[in-house]
Amino acid sequence: MAKISKKGIFFTFISLTIMAILIVIYTPQADITIQKDTRAERVRIESINNYVNGLENEFMITVMKATAQKTIVSLNLYVNKTQSSVKDFDAAFAEVMLNGTIDNAAIDSITGKKIMENNTVSNWTARFIEAGWDTYNVNTSIALGNVTASQATPWHVSLTLKMSLDVKSNLAEWKRDNVTLKTSIGIEGFHDPLYLMNARGSYSNRIKISEVEFNQWNITLAREHLKNGTYVHWQNSDGPSFIMRFSNTTTNSSCCGIESLVNPNMISPEDQIGSYVDYLFWNQTYISQCTQLYNITNPAAGNIGLWDEFRFFKLDIDHLTKYNITSEYAIRSC
Amino acid sequence: MIHKKRGYFFVLDAALGIFVLAIGAFLIASLYINLPEPSQVGLLSDDFLDFLSDTQIKDLNNPYAGIGGQLWKEGSITNRDNSLLQQIGEFYSKGQYSLAEKFIQNVSANTVPSQFNYELWIDGQILYPRNPSPEEIASKSKTALMLTSKKITFGVANTTESSLWGPYKAEVFVWQK
Numbered sequence: 001m002a003k004i005s006k007k008g009i010f011f012t013f014i015s016l017t018i019m020a021i022l023i024v025i026y027t028p029q030a031d032i033t034i035q036k037d038t039r040a041e042r043v044r045i046e047s048i049n050n051y052v053n054g055l056e057n058e059f060m061i062t063v064m065k066a067t068a069q070k071t072i073v074s075l076n077l078y079v080n081k082t083q084s085s086v087k088d089f090d091a092a093f094a095e096v097m098l099n100g101t102i103d104n105a106a107i108d109s110i111t112g113k114k115i116m117e118n119n120t121v122s123n124w125t126a127r128f129i130e131a132g133w134d135t136y137n138v139n140t141s142i143a144l145g146n147v148t149a150s151q152a153t154p155w156h157v158s159l160t161l162k163m164s165l166d167v168k169s170n171l172a173e174w175k176r177d178n179v180t181l182k183t184s185i186g187i188e189g190f191h192d193p194l195y196l197m198n199a200r201g202s203y204s205n206r207i208k209i210s211e212v213e214f215n216q217w218n219i220t221l222a223r224e225h226l227k228n229g230t231y232v233h234w235q236n237s238d239g240p241s242f243i244m245r246f247s248n249t250t251t252n253s254s255c256c257g258i259e260s261l262v263n264p265n266m267i268s269p270e271d272q273i274g275s276y277v278d279y280l281f282w283n284q285t286y287i288s289q290c291t292q293l294y295n296i297t298n299p300a301a302g303n304i305g306l307w308d309e310f311r312f313f314k315l316d317i318d319h320l321t322k323y324n325i326t327s328e329y330a331i332r333s334c
Numbered sequence: 335m336i337h338k339k340r341g342y343f344f345v346l347d348a349a350l351g352i353f354v355l356a357i358g359a360f361l362i363a364s365l366y367i368n369l370p371e372p373s374q375v376g377l378l379s380d381d382f383l384d385f386l387s388d389t390q391i392k393d394l395n396n397p398y399a400g401i402g403g404q405l406w407k408e409g410s411i412t413n414r415d416n417s418l419l420q421q422i423g424e425f426y427s428k429g430q431y432s433l434a435e436k437f438i439q440n441v442s443a444n445t446v447p448s449q450f451n452y453e454l455w456i457d458g459q460i461l462y463p464r465n466p467s468p469e470e471i472a473s474k475s476k477t478a479l480m481l482t483s484k485k486i487t488f489g490v491a492n493t494t495e496s497s498l499w500g501p502y503k504a505e506v507f508v509w510q511k
């Protein structure tokens with residue numbers, strides 16, 4: 001009987017060896033582990049990146065808008081309470097918005113209203129830093145710079161905030177120096193500080209924008225304008241802007257000046273020598289110039305104008321023209 | 335006769351080789367099938383949280399939570415620009431926990447596949463489900479894999495007073511049943 005060849009066993013060994021090599025080379029475990037680690041790091045970096053962008057573009061913008069609104073409300077209350085103007089509006093606005101103080105005194109303690117307490121920009125950034133640590137385990141540092149409020153349009157206050165940002169995680173660090181954040185808030189709904197400080201708290205008027213176009217005015221629309229206390233902006237205005245009113249400044253702001261008409265029924269005495277356009281009335285521009293003022297009535301022409309409802313209401317010649325009140329409705333006051 | 339018997343050995347050897355190769359291929363293939371599971375769950379938790387934070391109320395077509403829906407008519411939802419996550423945060427800030435739970439249940443229906451359980455926490459407090467069933471608690475404690483995604487949420491509580499709520503940590507846990 002011939003001896004059986006054992007060559008087959010070598011084929012088996014060869015196939016096992018090839019299999020072992022294939023398994024070692026293509027084993028997915030090692031490959032996937034690297035992918036997993038890479039993915040985990042990528043996801044974490046993306047998350048923190050979103051956190052940084054969210055802080056800069058969403059959170060701080062929302063905080064700026066909210067605290068600016070509260071700051072303006074607080075400054076109005078301050079004006080009303082102290083019956084004095086805000087000497088340096090820019091400095092006061094920044095101080096109240098960032099720290100809740102005015103001339104280093106808590107504004108809430110002056111106004112008697114808890115508005116800025118725990119609601120300053122500094123308070124909110126501190127909360128966000130805490131949430132960042134709690135959520136992403138990152139160390140966030142925010143250095144707040146200057147805040148400014150200005151007006152380039154009549155009905156909005158533009159806000160800018162400079163800040164530097166540093167976010168450190170165990171994987172990377174995000175550093176953003178001298179970032180300037182910009183946003184704006186509408187002025188509609190705020191009290192007009194000019195009324196608060198000049199009427200000694202007896203007469204306040206909220207900003208409401210008149211919807212009348214500049215070339216549509218007539219005696220009827222002027223009556224509604226006066227009755228509703230609405231505000232108008234004329235091109236190249238001679239009136240002060242909203243933020244100028246905090247410092248009782250009544251010079252012109254050609255870009256952003258606004259004006260309303262003072263209701264004689266809301267003041268005492270009702271009959272005063274002056275144009276009842278708010279900034280002209282409160283700074284008494286026409287107090288010694290009654291010959292340049294007109295009562296909005298003309299009994300001789302058979303027109304009562306606004307006299308029936310707003311007795312003693314007067315306007316200067318410039319505003320008679322602007323509001324398109326013709327001579328048949330106006331006579332010189334003296 | 336001897337030559338014919340050798341042929342059987344070769345056939346047997348070849349069959350053995352094919353068997354070994356088949357087993358090896360099966361093992362490799364099964365490893366590839368099983369391993370992607372973690373990333374799938376991970377994506378699910380990220381996607382779910384992204385869905386909540388990226389979808390605004392005004393874009394939601396939902397008779398309960400969308401514009402003109404039940405909550406809108408009741409006045410429980412007033413800001414159409416809120417994201418779903420912000421709306422949940424707003425309910426939480428007002429202490430409306432039951433409303434938040436119902437809202438989450440409604441907007442997340444069919445979003446997470448039924449073979450997964452999930453929880454949503456705001457500011458360290460569970461809002462969905464507020465009272466997990468014993469089965470959910472058991473599956474959570476027994477699961478081999480549970481992943482979480484986190485985000486910070488905040489918003490305006492009252493536009494008239496410009497009061498803010500938050501910032502809160504919003505956390506989603508997803509695990510396989």
